[in-house]
Structures are given as structure tokens and as C-alpha cells.
Amino acid sequence: MSKTASTSWREFLVEALIRVMGFSTIGFVLLIFLFLLREGLPAFFLSPLSNVFGTHWYPTFNLFGTLPLILGSLLVTLGAIAIALPLGVTTAVFVREVAPPWAREVLKPMIEVLAGIPSVVLGFFGMTLVAPAVQQVLGVPTGLTAFTGALILAYMALPTLISVAEDALDSVPMAYRNAGLAMGATQWQTIWRVVVPAARSGILTAVMLGMGRAIGETMAVLMVTGNAARMPLTPDSLFQPVRTMTATVAAEMGEVARGSTHYHMLFAVGIILFVLTFFINLTAARAMFEKRRRGGLR
Amino acid sequence: MFGPLRFPDRALLRGWCAPQVILRLGFSLLLFGLVILLSSCSASGQARTSGGQPGTGQTAAPAQVGEKDTIQDIGSDTLVNLALAWAEKYMGEHPEVRISVTGGGSGTGIAALINKTTDIANASREMSADEIASAKKNGIEPVRYTVARDAIAVVVNPENPVGKLTLQQLSDIYTRKITNWQQVGGDNRPIVLLSRESNSGTYQYFLENVIRMGKKSDLLFSPDTLLMPSSQGISTEVSHNPNTIGYDGLGYVTAEQKVIAVAHDASSPYVLPSVATVNDGSYPISRPLFMYTPGQPSARVKAYLDWIANAGQATVTELGFVPLKGGQ
Numbered sequence: 127m128s129k130t131a132s133t134s135w136r137e138f139l140v141e142a143l144i145r146v147m148g149f150s151t152i153g154f155v156l157l158i159f160l161f162l163l164r165e166g167l168p169a170f171f172l173s174p175l176s177n178v179f180g181t182h183w184y185p186t187f188n189l190f191g192t193l194p195l196i197l198g199s200l201l202v203t204l205g206a207i208a209i210a211l212p213l214g215v216t217t218a219v220f221v222r223e224v225a226p227p228w229a230r231e232v233l234k235p236m237i238e239v240l241a242g243i244p245s246v247v248l249g250f251f252g253m254t255l256v257a258p259a260v261q262q263v264l265g266v267p268t269g270l271t272a273f274t275g276a277l278i279l280a281y282m283a284l285p286t287l288i289s290v291a292e293d294a295l296d297s298v299p300m301a302y303r304n305a306g307l308a309m310g311a312t313q314w315q316t317i318w319r320v321v322v323p324a325a326r327s328g329i330l331t332a333v334m335l336g337m338g339r340a341i342g343e344t345m346a347v348l349m350v351t352g353n354a355a356r357m358p359l360t361p362d363s364l365f366q367p368v369r370t371m372t373a374t375v376a377a378e379m380g381e382v383a384r385g386s387t388h389y390h391m392l393f394a395v396g397i398i399l400f401v402l403t404f405f406i407n408l409t410a411a412r413a414m415f416e417k418r419r420r421g422g423l424r
Numbered sequence: 425m426f427g428p429l430r431f432p433d434r435a436l437l438r439g440w441c442a443p444q445v446i447l448r449l450g451f452s453l454l455l456f457g458l459v460i461l462l463s464s465c466s467a468s469g470q471a472r473t474s475g476g477q478p479g480t481g482q483t484a485a486p487a488q489v490g491e492k493d494t495i496q497d498i499g500s501d502t503l504v505n506l507a508l509a510w511a512e513k514y515m516g517e518h519p520e521v522r523i524s525v526t527g528g529g530s531g532t533g534i535a536a537l538i539n540k541t542t543d544i545a546n547a548s549r550e551m552s553a554d555e556i557a558s559a560k561k562n563g564i565e566p567v568r569y570t571v572a573r574d575a576i577a578v579v580v581n582p583e584n585p586v587g588k589l590t591l592q593q594l595s596d597i598y599t600r601k602i603t604n605w606q607q608v609g610g611d612n613r614p615i616v617l618l619s620r621e622s623n624s625g626t627y628q629y630f631l632e633n634v635i636r637m638g639k640k641s642d643l644l645f646s647p648d649t650l651l652m653p654s655s656q657g658i659s660t661e662v663s664h665n666p667n668t669i670g671y672d673g674l675g676y677v678t679a680e681q682k683v684i685a686v687a688h689d690a691s692s693p694y695v696l697p698s699v700a701t702v703n704d705g706s707y708p709i710s711r712p713l714f715m716y717t718p719g720q721p722s723a724r725v726k727a728y729l730d731w732i733a734n735a736g737q738a739t740v741t742e743l744g745f746v747p748l749k750g751g752q
Contacts, residue, residue: 182647184622184644184645185622185623186622186623186627186628187644194647253657253660254660254664257661257664258664258665261664261665267613267614267615267616267667268616268650268661268665268667268668269664269665270650270661348653349653349657352650352651353621353650353651353652353653354647354648354649354650354651355647355651356647356648357647366648367648367650369651377621377651377653378621378622378623380528380529380532381528381529381530381531381532381621381623381624382531382623383531383534383535383538383555384535384539
């Protein structure tokens, strides 16, 4: 009797502890969000909105136009996804549908190792090797461009993209493949016309999560994109330097005077970045919901 | 009909649909950013402190010496190596004194001065009127000491045939009125502009004295200017890319960069930066480097600053800076 009582007492204690831990995580996250709002929102009052969404980012002259930074981030991220999507999906198709089991056993851990490379290492690699190569091959004035950043970011988004896309392919029922093959379709036709379309919402989620990874990346981008706060409006902007939001915050936060307009402005950039990533994740989640409504097909 | 669920990740995938989880994903991204941010702040400070010779103990051990005996010296990245060298030498001569040197930029040092968290703020520019006003609001009357002089060298790739430019040409290049090296007597190549980050004192000085040529105007760096996060970034890009032009403190120029001779105007002589040309005033882009103290310094800090202005000047030349004439 007393033994059971002490067991249940211990049970209760452990459960309570785990619960407190769980809730405190949410609590910390909320506090961080509140801190971000507290530090960032004043920027929108300290500086007129036409300035905040202007086209010139010269923080030492009170010109806080975030538009070049937002467009810069978007350009690099979209470029990265445009490169990573075909690579990632075909890799996932190969690993899941084509590769023999032993190759899969080798490839999967290798892809996970890819995710473990520190971004500063990739940044250094990009600065000393990729940027000069981009400059020579494309004949552009400088190799520190949005395209170079997109290349490095594509590389960083690939592991996420491949694993999630692969899981999506994996959850396509075997019956679909068998049905395709039974109707006389080749393996390629089955993959391309049946399996991939059936997994498209999962692949979309993979893209969105890869995008979330890319837009928040800082160090590598800071080192390879050149950080020129120009408006990327002309078609050749992909091959020109850009300045992203993350790089701006990382480069300038270290030296900004606490409490100044510039300081609040950098937190405001953080809020904008947060809102963007939030919407990206929301889109990813919505893709999941829609597919569920269509009858659980992934 | 749909077959068994074979993958453990399936549960994870489904988990992403829940709204709390979406929120958490967003928050965790944010958290990630903040952590990077915080670590980059502290890293830039700490890395610099240990950037000198390890084991000489620039950072004090408060348990032995006591907090009050440590002189805090924070600020300019241009000055940080020089300040470290001074601190080491001075501590060698005066073992009872502890000096802790940290970089981070002129803005960081001045902010620390205003917040009363440092004894000395290193600055490669003068304090702005705003900064002096906020210091006074905190009851601090900053006192300025000139500790050395620095030439700002304009650098290009060694392949570039251009070897001399006037201030007007430099201004036109950095405001994109001149966009091709041909226009200043070089090859037919586009010009790529490199600069330090906008919060560095060097950026401010270059803007006011080269781009605006010391006059009141609203000229700015072209938006096409690449802002490099470090001196290292500038030297890497300049040594790789024949299209580039950059600038940095003379002490930071490496062998893979070619230094440009600069003239006040087309009729005056083109001068290369050196100790001699800075001291006789013929090199046009040189500036004083400062240390600020919050109010009149204590005897201990005063003794250190006096030592810098006299015995310390020998170290200045070793590090590629220009010593003060006759110990100001």
C-alpha cells in the first residue's frame, strides 16, 4: 500500500516537473516575442513610415528604408529555392524510389551530415572560392552577389528539403505505385505522373521549410552577398550585390548605441523578418491542411 | 487501402499542422536569430580582448586585484591592436595596474562611456553633438585626448594600372559619377566599390573628408557600395578582384593590395601615405585617433594617458600608425 502511494507520488512529481518544463518553454518564447515587440515597435513611431518603408538604408543619417533589405532577403531566398527545389526533389526521388537499399543507407546519413556544416564555414568557402568562381564564369563586376548567396543558401536548405520531401514520397501508398505499374506505365512515368503529384503538398511543405531556413540564415549571407543596400529592381539584380535583413541586424547590432532610433530600427527589422517567416510557416501548414481535406492523400 | 504508416516521421509531419506548433516554429526561428545576434555581440567583444598575446593577462582577475584597479578601455576597432599593445607594455612596467581592452567599434566605446561602463573610450572619430548631449544628460563631461594619427589608405588590386587619384576623382567614384576605370586612366573595367560598415569611424571619416571633401553637402556613399563586415573582407575581395577599390587604415593594408597615391587636386602632387607624409600634412586623408574619458580622469588613468602620449608613442610606429609630433 505504502509502496504504491510513494510510486504514484513520484509519478505525480515527475509529471508536474515535465509539465512545468514544457510550459516554461512556451513562457520563454512569449517573453522573447514581447521583448522583440517592446524594442522594435518604437521604431515605427520614432521615424515616419515613409522613411521606414523608403528605399535608402543609411542608418547613420537617419535614413531607415527597409525596402531594399526586404527585397534583398526575398531575392536571395527565392533564388536559393529555385536552385534547391529541382535538386532536392530529384535527390529525394532518387533516394526513395530509385536507389537500391544499400545506396539509401549510405545517402540518408550523408544528407544529414550536410545539415551539420556550420554556416560560417560555408560562408568562408563562399567568400574565398565560390565568389571568385561566380565572377569569372559569369563575367560580373564582383562575385559577391545575390546569386552567390542563393547558391550557398540552396546548399544549406537542401538537407531540410530532401528529408521532408523524401518523407512525403514515402507516405504515398505502395498501392499507387503498383497500380501505375500494373497499368503498363514505366517506372519513370509512375514516379513523375503518380508518385510526385500525390506527394505534392508534402513537397510544398518541404519547400516552405527550406525557405524558412534560408531567409533566417545570417552568417553565410553576411559574408557572400556584398551587403550593398541597393534596390534589386532591374532584371540583372540577381547578379548584383544585395543586403539582407539578417545580415543588416548582425552587422550593425554590435555597434549601435542602446536606445537610439537605429537600435529600435534593427529590432523592427527583426519584427518584419519574424512576420515573413511566420507567414511562410503558415503557408506550409495550410498546404498540409488542404491535403488532409482531400482524403488523407499525401 | 492506404497501406500501413511505415515512417516515424509521419507523426512529426502531422504535428506541424497544429497551430501551436506553427507558432513554435516561428518563434524558434526568431530565437535562433536572437541567439546569433547576442553571440555575435559578445563574440566581437571577447574575441578582441583575447586577440593580443594570450597569457599576459590583459583581463584582470578581480579576486586578486579588485575591480577598482582595472582600467576599462573599450572602443574603436581601428585602435584596438594599438590599445592592446599599449596595455601590455604599460602593465609590464607597472605590474600593479590592470588594463582590460575590448574592441567593438567607436560607437560601442562611446556608448559605454555614456553608460558609465568604461574608464576610457577609444574612438577613431570625434564624438557627435548628439553623443555629447546624451553624455551630459548622464552627468558626464567627456574629455578628449589625441593618442595617435592614422592615414587612410585607398587600395586597389595590384593588377590595376591606376596608381594615383585626386580627392575629386575619389568622391566621383564613390558617388557613381565615375563608373569605369577607363575614366581615370585604367583598363576598361567596371568599378566595384568597397567600404567598411556604416558604424565604423573610418566610414564616417571617409564620407566627410573624401566623398564630401570636407564641405557641407548631402552626398552619400552610392547604394551600390559593398559594405564589408571586416578589414579582412576588404583585403580578400581587393586581392581577388581587379575591379575593386577600397579603403582602410594604413595599419591594415596587406601586401596583396596596391596603395593609391592621393592628391588634394589635379595641380597638387600625388602622395603615398606614410609616417612622413602624414606628419608634414601632404597626405590628404589622415585623421587623429582619440581616447575619451568620462570627466577628468583619476590619477591612475591620467598616468596611463600621459605615458601613452610620451613613452607609448614608440609603439605607434611599430603597428603602422603615425605617432604624434613631439608628444602632445
